[in-house]
Amino acid sequence: MHSSSTARHAGRMPAVGAVVALAAGMLVSVAPAAHAAAGATLPFTSVEAESAGTTGTRIGPDHTQGTLASEASGRQAVRLTSGQRVEFTVPRAANAVNVAYSVPDGQSGSLDVYVNGTRLTRTLPVTSKYSYVDTGWIAGSKTHHFFDNARLLLDRDVQAGDKVAFQATGTQVTVDVADFEQVAPAAAQPAGSVSVVAKGADPSGNGDSTQAFRDAIAAAQGGTVWIPPGDYRLTSSLNGVQNVTLQGAGAWYSVVHTSRFVDQSSSSGNVHIKDFAVIGEVTERVDSSPDNFVNGSLGPNSSVSGMWIQHLKCGMWLTGTNDDLVVENNRILDTTADGINLNGTAKGVRVRGNFLRNQGDDALAMWSLYSPDTDSSFENNTISQPNLANGIAIYGGTDLTVRNNLVSDTNALGSGIAISDQKFMDPFQPLAGTITVAGNTLVRAGAMNPNWNHPMGALRVDSYDSAIDATVNITGTTITDSPYSAFEFVSGGGHGYPVRNVTVDGATVKNTGTVVVQAEAQGAATFRNVTATGVGAAGIYNCPYPANSGSFALTDGGGNSGWSTTWSDCSTWPQPGQGNPEPDPNRDLAQGRPATATGSQDVYTPGKAVDGDANSYWESTNNAFPQSWTVDLGSSYAVRRLVLKLPPSAAWGARTQTITVLGSTDGSAWSTVVAAQGYRFDPATGNTATVALPSGTNLRHLRLTVSANTGWPAGQFSEVEAYLAN
Known part of the structure; x- marks a missing residue:
């Protein structure tokens, strides 16, 4: 089984909830007028390190593949050497914090933690163990996945306006962002449930609790397996999981340590997994190994909610039957490959309200291998810093929806959202029916593709391996600070297949680096009510590849403004801020160039x-x-x-x-x-x-x-x- 999707990104094209806004470095809710708020409703508030007080050095912004700042949230962070600190003003009542950070390869250490000037006894551990991933078999990839996340219960309440500082004590640490959260007390055991401790599980994490979990699942058929607060070590995966609820006391309290939690090819379903953490030990990406939280099938009418999933290859790699599965309100952090991949056969699956950070491939993907994903959706998810591929990718499938998601800071080989007929392998089921892309917000999305030697747009429609004949409706989109283009239409495999039946209706584009529309395939799209400000080079780049493959027709449906100009020279790729006219003699020609x-x-x-x-x-x-x-x-x-x-x-x-x-x-x-x-x-x-x-x-x-x-x-x-x- 092909275990993840980044091998898909070896492009061959020659060179030719809440909407989250940064206000003083804090993530705040902003409701756009045209559509419902994008992103997940999160239990924490994030503050960027570059907006905090520091004695360290701010790095970035940078969009250059392979640099530390390019993988940071907001493309900026703060580097601390020993004795230096970064001090956050707490934005809300909290008793816990999660910090995204990076340390040099091969190093580990800790950060001292101060609350209102008082040093805590506990420190925040930092390590490069799960970072610096190399995927040499993926064309165009470089060492990536520089950041990691570490969390800490503060053992006290802090209030809005209090100060929480982190100080380096020996190892250089680059701090990116801090998530402040008020964690509720541990939940009580449900009546009638079967405790894994009663079956012999060791909450200290020293003993092997695998058999105890299996025995509890067998004893609780039709009921609930209870995972009390504690750390539990599993040495092999669970299978035969069906007709059972696995429930913990909360993701900050009940922690299962394993790199393979559920691995099964089929299930009769009715599996509900909720309210605990699964934290693995995956330090590299091995596509032949099922090092995933869920690998395979949970069966129909199942759910996954309230989970903290970290340090695995994939969060969920779903094959087999998962009809009407609901995956909601989870955190998936630091995976070396995909966050969630619906790998064919998904029917009626709803993935909603999740937070994903620091994925080493597509954060969310549907890949219609063997049979199509149908009537499934990604809705109201917040995705930050996928460091190799796309925020959200749809590879084939029928009647699929991508709605009200927030995607930021994509890197290297990905767009914010990709709607694609790239198959990777056969038998593949191309896009069909209606593909709905509605109400999404993309911030600093899009990247310079090292295989193509020119960039991918924030939102990409790609006839990579076959013509796109499905109806693709893109509505209510907000694209802000794309380093390159906003909308891209391309046949990324270099075959010149057409992109047809696309409508872009209602979009706000602000500060796009090059163009609003990057058309590199034959075909057609209609644009209505698309407004743009701060366009870097020209409104339109319309240069289909191959050059003799046919033209791309842009139909003006009315209400468009701010992007009427066309890049005049198809022999050169527009660079950020490089307009069509002859350069001003007093303009710095080198600024922003590679x-x-x-x-x-x-x-x-x-x-x-x-x-x-x-x-x-x-x-x-x-x-x-x-x-x-x-x-x-x-x-x-x-x-x-x-x-x-x-x-x-x-x-x-x-x-x-x-x-x-x-x-x-x-x-x-x-x-x-x-x-x-x-x-x-x-x-x-x-x-x-x-x-x-x-x-x-x-x-x-x-x-x-x-x-x-x-x-x-x-x-x-x-x-x-x-x-x-x-």
Whole structure:
């Protein structure tokens, strides 16, 4: 059995509840006027570390694959070294906190916790054990899954306005976001239930409780298995689970430690799993292993609710019969692959009100392998930081619904939502009937696809392996801060299959990096009441691939505004903020462009030199001159002037860097534009050096080679700016 879906993302296309808003770094409820609120109703309130007080260093924003900030919520976080802290203002009454964090590979440690200045006895453990996942068999993937989550009961109540601080004690820790929650007391045992402890389970976690769980399930047929507060260790999976309720005292109290909880190919159903945690020990992704909370079938009329699912490969990988299954109000964190995948045969399944963070593949997916998923839905889920694939993906199936979900911060090989006929393997059931995509909110969704060498939109409709002939209705969509495009229509396998029968009705697009509509397939779509503001390059990119495969017709259904222009040159891909007209001679051509280097030191990556922030910087590998930094300007320009910067802080002492300027029009053949010479950077004069380029210089690729630096044994630039004007 193919155990997860990211192997699907090896694209071959050549280059050519509540809506959550960030208000002072806090997740708050905002009800859009056009449709019901998107996302889950959550028992916690999240606060971004970059909005908190800190003695550490804020990193990001960054959308570059493989960087720590690109996987962070909001694309920003706070890095703490030993003795540094981040202090959150508590947004609500709480007695517990969950923290998303990252530590360097191979390291573990803890954070000291302070409440209103008083250090708690308990610390928050941090580890890289479950992070830094490599999936070399997936084309275009890099090491990813940098973050993890750790939770702590504070053993006291804190009120809105109180201060909770986390301080590094040795290990460098990057803190991303803190979830503050008022956890209810542990629930009492239901009358008539069968306790696993009574059957011999060990709540200390020392003994093996597998057989006790099996015996309790056998004894409680038609009734309830009770999992009291405690930690229980299972050494193998449960099967034959049917006609029973498995219930805990609450996800913060009853904890089962296993990497394979239920693994069965069939069940007569009526299984209800609720109100406890299943926490695994999955540290890598092995697609042939069923390292999942539920693998296979729970049977008809079953449910999963109130669960905390963490450190597994997949939360739920569902095959067989699961008719009318309800999966609601769960937290699924830190899976190395999918959060939930309905892998064919799903009928009437409702996945709603769940929170998913830090998935290593699609957070939610329906994949119609062998038989179609039908009449099933993903509704009112909140998804944050899927770090390899899509937030929500529909791969084939009939009469499916994606409604009122909130998806943010997708990365590398995914969109916020993908509606696709990518099959991965046969027998596959393509999209059919009506696919309803309604009321969804996508924030910072979409990514640069390293296989295609250009991006995927926040919402993608993809005729990857076959034509899309289903009716696809996309209504009431909000797309905010997409790094690239808002809506994409593509035949990602490079076959040129058409995308037809699509209607986009009612959408608000704000601050999209490139275009509103990215059309790269033949076919047609109708747009009504789509309004856009802050469009980066042009309204429409309409360049079907292959070039002779036919045209894509955009029908104006009325009520559209803010995106009437069309990108004029199909030989170049628009870059964020790069409009059609000739660039302003005084506009920095390098800002936001892709940058690379022969080496980088720690988090001081090449993109820091083109991010528009003079306080962040690139630093090359130390003690290894010469080192080169390169930027692709996207098109050939008659560049006349470079402005090189170091951070303006007086802490950056004066220094001289010996720099050679090289240029190329194709990225292969390089010529020297300005021979090596020393450039003085002095904080007394702004830590800036200007380089005049000879008349007649035309280049697309700009390279700066640093062979010496009197202030540090590495090349360093906080900004490299390129201008047409002298």
